[in-house]
Amino acid sequence: MTNSQGISELVINRLPRYHRFLGELLSKGVQRISSRELSEKMGLTASQIRQDLNCFGGFGQQGYGYHIEQLRNEIGNILGLNKSNRAILIGAGNLGRAIASHMNFEGKGFRLIGIFDKKEALKGQIIKGLPIRHIDDLDEFCRENLPVCAILCIPQNDAYEICNALIHLGVKGFWNFSHYDLAVNHPEIAVENVHLGDSLMKLSYKIKND
């Protein structure tokens, strides 16, 4: 049932939201829920929810609904949230600091093990228990600690070279806040882009046309 082959990308894109919602219900002490109730809370149709959750076997029982904890665990397994992928942060400016301090990596499949910046002055400062290291130490650190994921909070112009180096050092996935379009040059690598500027422009469009 944890075999996730054949699940469409659209369904995968919705799984984190299901996981989040089910977690909120659990924290309120709710143990089971019908697809109708879940659909009202999430703004989806009940048939959409049944279709999505049936993709990986489903847990709904007629007249009982979904067992929330079981369903949430299963979604977590599919997403790989029980892993502890070693991640490093590149760029400890405002955004990088916010990401390092704000995010709960542990519950989402990752563990932050290193922070790097090119500014000498930042070296040794502590964020979330980790010292900022100089970018010159990246190579040695990666050879010793084998991170599989890099979080890029650096300007586009710096990203190209660092990405090539990191891929060469074995990094398999990037959480990309830079404007460097990594996936165009490296289609073999796992990339999640967070283009904040693009999101703001879309909001501008929506406000204009609402």
Add this chain to the structure above:
Amino acid sequence: MTNSQGISELVINRLPRYHRFLGELLSKGVQRISSRELSEKMGLTASQIRQDLNCFGGFGQQGYGYHIEQLRNEIGNILGLNKSNRAILIGAGNLGRAIASHMNFEGKGFRLIGIFDKKEALKGQIIKGLPIRHIDDLDEFCRENLPVCAILCIPQNDAYEICNALIHLGVKGFWNFSHYDLAVNHPEIAVENVHLGDSLMKLSYKIKND
């Protein structure tokens, strides 16, 4: 040609990326580009690009390509980037500070005019030239300054009440970093969600399945 009615959401979602790429080309002194060249740089097919840009009249000329500045301006007009929508930031924690300091609002249709937090201790601190105000002053500030957009960098539990108040005060759009699913309760409001946790979970899935 600036009439954007009838442009599909999928095309709109791609427009910020075109705008960004064309801006990079302009800054390098490039004045025109063929759909083939643009497609190589962006990792799309040339026919996809022609189709997208034809949606709003298109600027390509056989054997000449696109006039970059003209095309970029037109995309900017469709997205409303020439506007100056008054925006306020709610929540001046790590993430809120990073957003306020890091983002170039002016080039994206917005102007940041106020920052609010519920922590008394933050009151009066300056971020990007703006003093942090106490959340109790929100109502009066909005009546005087009529913001149309709010950026939510607050916990989910605080978001419900503040959103209702802001909508009542005339706010038409939300850039939502909280986990409150605003659009479910207010389908009439323009919302762009940035669910960083969801993005990280998707990356976890991609790394696991690559």
